Amino acid sequence: MKGESQMEEMRLMYHKKADGMLYPNLKLPEIQKEDLTQVGKYGMMAAEYLKENERNRYNTLYRLGRLGEKMKEVDEEANNLLETLMRNYLKIHKPKEPSSTMEMWKKREQAKMMAEEVVLKRIVYRFH
Template sequence: MLYPNITAEPDTGRTLGKFGIMAADYLKENYYSRYRSLIRFGRLTEVLSKVEEEANQLLEQIMEKYLKSHKPKDPASTMEMWEIREQGQRLAEEIVLHQIVNKYH
């Protein structure tokens, strides 16, 4: 009996971060056929790496704008600075989630 010679694509060594994993979950839950197609053709990591990169760039831009517009009353206060950064991080992640991660790739 003849069996097909099936080989897997070599792993590129790229690992996905938070936003790449979230985008993969979103694709898997909402666009399963697209998700399976990307896996089948070995392009899932490539596509999600681009999503990860774009998401991180937008996150940095939003955080930079937020920190410029929300100055602490007491710059020496560690807790106040932490609160401002946490609020900015949550706001930026929410925006990134809706604008980049949760869209059809």
């Protein structure tokens, strides 16, 4: 019988209580408190977005102890995309005077602002 083989596979052990009943020895997995201290800027932003807009998903990840892990993944993905987009922007928009510190700083800030807009929309503010 199918039902019996499943029960045999589970191999539940029982213990007897004072009331004479047998109770299964069940152990719930320990839930560790989420550690978001190692999560970067974009991971924290994604966690905050989930908390405010996708509360069920946030609670599920939190209860399963996967929120920190997932937000680290989001942060890593966001930083990789940010680097790529900034690099591409700077290849296309070369400074007229490369020795000018101010011009180089402006170009880098423009690249960062444009890349960050894309990163926020594509990665941070989405359902994870």
